[in-house]
Amino acid sequence: MAGRKRHSAEDIVRKLRRADELAAEGKTGEQIANELGVSAATLYNWRRSYGGMDTDAAKELKELREQNNRLKRLLADAELEKDALREIAKGKILGPTAKRAAIDMLKEVKSLSERMACKVVGLSRSAYRRLPQAQTPADPDSGLRADLRAYAGKNPRHGFRRAWAHLRFDKGMELNKKKVHRLWKEEGLQVHRAPRRKRAGQSSVPVIEADAPNVVWAMDFQFDSTVDGRKIKIASMVDEHTRMSLLNIVDTSIPAERLVAELAAVFAAAGGPPMVLRMDNGPEFISEALQQFCDGRVGISYIPPGTPWNNGFVESFNNRLRDECLNRNCWTSVLEARVVIADYKDDHNYRHRHSALGYQTPAEYAAGCTHTHHPVACEIA
Known part of the structure; x- marks a missing residue:
C-alpha cells in the first residue's frame, strides 16, 4: 500500500489555484477533489488554512506551524522528564544496577517508553539491555x-x-x-547505621586499662518492654579484655540485693572477682549493698555522670544487643525475653567473631589468652 503523500506549501497553493479554475468551469467539489487527487475534506482544510495566500506566505505559515509543533513536543517531553525525575528518589543515582531499577520503575509506574526512561536516568539503552554478569x-x-x-x-x-x-x-x-x-x-546487603557523634574533651577519671582477662569488668543496665507494656530491665556485664558476656539478668525489677547475689555467683564461676568493676552512677551501683559486697574484694570505678562513652565496652555491647536482638523481637512475656536474650549472649560468646580479637570468638580468645596484668597500667578509683 502506497504511503501517504505529503504536499509542500507550494503544491498546496498551486492546487488551490487549479481548484478555483475548475470551479469557474462549473465543476462540483467532488469532481474538483477527484481531479486534484485529494479528498474533499483535505481540500476544505487547505482553503481554510491557505486560502488567499501567495506561495511565500503559505510556505512561511507551514514552517511556523511545524516549528510550533516541534516546540510543543519538546515542552511535553521536558515536562514528562521533570515528572519522571520527581518520581525517582532524591539524589544522584549511582551505578548501572540502581539505574536499571529506576528505569524499570519509570516504565511501570509512569508508563514511559524505554528510550525516554533511559534518557531521564542517564543510561544508554544498550547498557540497560545488557544483563549483569551476576544474572x-x-x-x-x-x-x-x-x-x-x-x-x-x-x-x-x-x-x-x-x-x-x-x-x-x-x-x-x-x-x-x-x-x-x-x-x-x-547484592544490596549493606547495613545502614546512624552516624555517631564525636565526643570532645576527656574524662576527669583516670583511664583504667584492661590489659589482661579479669582486670576490668564493665556493667550497665538497659530497658525494654513486653507487648502488653510491662517494663523489662536487663543487666549486662562484659570483660573489657576478652569481650566475654558474664552476666544475664532479665526481670521487671533488679534491686541491689539481687544484683549482689548474681555477682557473687559470677565471681564463683569465674574463679574469683576481677580487679575493677566499671559502672555509672545508677542507684543500684551506688547502693550500700554493693559497696559492702565489693569492700576489700573489688575496686569500683565510677564514670563521670552523663558520659556513657567512658564505659564504651559495655555500651557497645548494649548497642549490639539492642540492634540485633531487642529491636527484632516482641516479647509476650518476661520469660520469653529472658530465654532469647540468654541465647543471644551465649551466641555472642561462642559464635560471634570479633575483629578486635583477630576474628576469634570471645571464648576462643579467653581460652588462649596469655596476657598478664601489669599493675602500673591500672589505677583503681
Whole structure:
C-alpha cells in the first residue's frame, strides 16, 4: 500500500489555484477533489488554512506551524522528564544496577517508553539491555553470592566483615575481604547505621586499662518492654579484655540485693572477682549493698555522670544487643525475653567473631589468652 503523500506549501497553493479554475468551469467539489487527487475534506482544510495566500506566505505559515509543533513536543517531553525525575528518589543515582531499577520503575509506574526512561536516568539503552554478569549462568561467584544472601537473611544486622569471618573461619573458605565487600554491596546487603557523634574533651577519671582477662569488668543496665507494656530491665556485664558476656539478668525489677547475689555467683564461676568493676552512677551501683559486697574484694570505678562513652565496652555491647536482638523481637512475656536474650549472649560468646580479637570468638580468645596484668597500667578509683 502506497504511503501517504505529503504536499509542500507550494503544491498546496498551486492546487488551490487549479481548484478555483475548475470551479469557474462549473465543476462540483467532488469532481474538483477527484481531479486534484485529494479528498474533499483535505481540500476544505487547505482553503481554510491557505486560502488567499501567495506561495511565500503559505510556505512561511507551514514552517511556523511545524516549528510550533516541534516546540510543543519538546515542552511535553521536558515536562514528562521533570515528572519522571520527581518520581525517582532524591539524589544522584549511582551505578548501572540502581539505574536499571529506576528505569524499570519509570516504565511501570509512569508508563514511559524505554528510550525516554533511559534518557531521564542517564543510561544508554544498550547498557540497560545488557544483563549483569551476576544474572547470567556464567557468573563465577553465584555460589558465594548465595552464601552471602543466606547469611544476611539469617543475620540482617550484621555487616560484610562478620559475613567474611563466618565464611573464612567457620566454613574454611579462602576469601579476599575486598571481594566479599564488593559482592555484599552488589547484592544490596549493606547495613545502614546512624552516624555517631564525636565526643570532645576527656574524662576527669583516670583511664583504667584492661590489659589482661579479669582486670576490668564493665556493667550497665538497659530497658525494654513486653507487648502488653510491662517494663523489662536487663543487666549486662562484659570483660573489657576478652569481650566475654558474664552476666544475664532479665526481670521487671533488679534491686541491689539481687544484683549482689548474681555477682557473687559470677565471681564463683569465674574463679574469683576481677580487679575493677566499671559502672555509672545508677542507684543500684551506688547502693550500700554493693559497696559492702565489693569492700576489700573489688575496686569500683565510677564514670563521670552523663558520659556513657567512658564505659564504651559495655555500651557497645548494649548497642549490639539492642540492634540485633531487642529491636527484632516482641516479647509476650518476661520469660520469653529472658530465654532469647540468654541465647543471644551465649551466641555472642561462642559464635560471634570479633575483629578486635583477630576474628576469634570471645571464648576462643579467653581460652588462649596469655596476657598478664601489669599493675602500673591500672589505677583503681
